[in-house]
Amino acid sequence: MKFKISVQAVVISSLLTFAWASNARNSNAHAVENPKRTEESKDLNAHQSNAHSAMQEATGTRFKGSIAQAKFEMTLRRQGDELSGSYFYAKSTSANALTLRGKIDASGTFTMQEIDASGKQAGEFKGNWKDDPNQSGASLEGEWRKPNAREGQFFLASEQMVSFTNGTQITNKQIKESFKAKRLDVTAEYPELTGGPNVSGFNQIVKTRVTKVINEFKKEVLAMTAEDLKMLPAGMYIEISYDIDYADNDLISVRFLESTFTGGAHPNYQYFTITYDLKTGKELKLAELFKPGASYLETVSAYAIKDLQSRKMPDSDENMGLAQDGFDEGATPKAENYLRWNSTKKGLMFTFDPYQVGPYAAGSQFVIVPYAKLKEIIKPDGALAKMMK
Numbered sequence: 001m002k003f004k005i006s007v008q009a010v011v012i013s014s015l016l017t018f019a020w021a022s023n024a025r026n027s028n029a030h031a032v033e034n035p036k037r038t039e040e041s042k043d044l045n046a047h048q049s050n051a052h053s054a055m056q057e058a059t060g061t062r063f064k065g066s067i068a069q070a071k072f073e074m075t076l077r078r079q080g081d082e083l084s085g086s087y088f089y090a091k092s093t094s095a096n097a098l099t100l101r102g103k104i105d106a107s108g109t110f111t112m113q114e115i116d117a118s119g120k121q122a123g124e125f126k127g128n129w130k131d132d133p134n135q136s137g138a139s140l141e142g143e144w145r146k147p148n149a150r151e152g153q154f155f156l157a158s159e160q161m162v163s164f165t166n167g168t169q170i171t172n173k174q175i176k177e178s179f180k181a182k183r184l185d186v187t188a189e190y191p192e193l194t195g196g197p198n199v200s201g202f203n204q205i206v207k208t209r210v211t212k213v214i215n216e217f218k219k220e221v222l223a224m225t226a227e228d229l230k231m232l233p234a235g236m237y238i239e240i241s242y243d244i245d246y247a248d249n250d251l252i253s254v255r256f257l258e259s260t261f262t263g264g265a266h267p268n269y270q271y272f273t274i275t276y277d278l279k280t281g282k283e284l285k286l287a288e289l290f291k292p293g294a295s296y297l298e299t300v301s302a303y304a305i306k307d308l309q310s311r312k313m314p315d316s317d318e319n320m321g322l323a324q325d326g327f328d329e330g331a332t333p334k335a336e337n338y339l340r341w342n343s344t345k346k347g348l349m350f351t352f353d354p355y356q357v358g359p360y361a362a363g364s365q366f367v368i369v370p371y372a373k374l375k376e377i378i379k380p381d382g383a384l385a386k387m388m389k
Contacts, residue, residue, distance in 0.1 A: 060085060061137075064243065065157025067144045071189075073172075074140075074157060078104060078129075083112055090172065090189075098122060104129060110142075121147055125155065134366045136245035136344035137161050160244040161345065168196030168249065168278075173207075175214065182229065184221050186214055188240035191254060198281035202252060205283055206274060210240055213258055213272070221262065232263045245342040245349060250279050251383055253343040255351065269364065270353045273340050277383050286341055289348075289384050294377035301333035304350060304367045308357055311365075322358040322365060330356035343384065347371050 063074040073094075074087035083104050088097040102112030108129040116122040127142015137159030145152030162170060170191050177186040190210045193199035217238045224232070239259045246253040253275040261267040275284045290296040308323040308331060323331045330352060331337055340351040347370040354360045371378070371387045378384050 062160045062162055063087075063138075063140060063157035064160050065140065065155060067155040068153040072157075074100070076100065081105060083110055087114070090174075100125070123147070126152075127155065133346070134349075134368055136243075136342065136346065136349060136368075158243050160247075162244055162247045164196065164247060164249060166196055166249045168199065169194050170244070170247070175210070177218075179218075179222065182221055182224065183232075183234045183236055184218070185235075185237040186218065186239075187237070188214060190240070190242060190256070191244065193252070196249065196278060198278050201281045202274075202276045202278065205276065206254070209272065209274060210256070213240065214238060217260060236262050245344050246275075250277070250386075251343060252276050252278060255340075255342050255349075266360065268354075271340050271351045271364065273342050273351065275341070275343055279383075284383055286335075286338060289379060289382055290374075290377050291379050296374075296377055297333035297335065297338060299374065299377060300338060300348065300350065300369050301331055303369045303373055304331045307367050308352075308365060320358060320362055322362065327355075327357050327359075343387075344368060345387075348374065348384075 060075045060077045063076065065072060065074070071090040072087050073090065074085065076083055076085035081103050083100065083102045085100045086097040087100060088094050099115040100112045101115070102110055102125070104110035108131075110125070110127060110129055112125040113121050114123040114125070123144055123146050125140075125142060125144050127140055130139045130141065132139065135158070139159065140155070140157040142155060143152035144155045170193060173190050173192045175186065175188040175190075178184070179186075188210055190206050192203050192206070221236060237260065240256055241259075242254050242256045244252070245255050254273065256272050256274070258270050258272065259267055260269075276282070277284050287296070305323050309319075311320045311322055312318060313320060321327075329337075337352075337356070338350055340353070342349045342351075347368045349366055349368045352358075352365040352367070354362070354364055357365055371384070374384075375388050378388060
């Protein structure tokens, strides 16, 4: 992966409208306002959603997110209209967790108070719990505010689909670097497993992949001359974050978001994914999930194109124009179009980066192909065989 940074291109792209860039950044960075989806795929996943809801009540739902730039981890239990749980900031530890309790209505709108160790209210979350058919799990979005504060801060969190039962644990590892002379900040987080079989192989692949992306970007920026830097803004960065789309004793599937900024109208975003078979100790390729000779690309492409072309704007009935007109090649049955995939409880999820199936302002797009649509071509003794049961 190469990051070719053209000073001339940066200057030209800086002339694009700021309003368009702001809207695009929100769409790509958070990707929670996914458009309407057909009732067919919702029905196919209904039984899995019901089972997942039951598990939420028993063990709690694990989220990872941020309040403004402050990253946190949160566990919530949802029982009827009651919410309870705790959360802690990444810069702290779980020993400093704050207690949460509140109410949620049938639409997912909630209010939660956070209580500190002395029993005093330290803050309040107001937002929405969303279950998007195009995401592996739920999301939380809204405003956090200190008691009596005039203004709040935006928060966003995504459910981490973790269900280990063999003692495997996930630790959040971080990389932070700053190069003042080049006005560059490097921030990354990635998961590290302990306590289970074949975790060292997974850890090595993840660390290698993350550091490779960082080093390639750093190489381009650090090679810039003083004259180059005069044409570029302060505050250049690369940031890598992740979500666990699936994890059990046999399989873990992780989606990484790479955000970069080197000037211009807006940052850039792209994803990379890793799905690892903990039983065999190897990273999985998409083709390995299917029967030999199966036309799996044609199957997933047909579903994805139909889904994308039917999507409408979140607040209107206007078609988004995805996977059509000038963006009709991004979801065709070519291997390069389906490199970013994850296993989820609902089905195989495919990620389409900005510009692949739509304009930057449309954000990244996610399509989950239900397992019921793949049952005839899934390898019966493969990594996804148990999803068919």
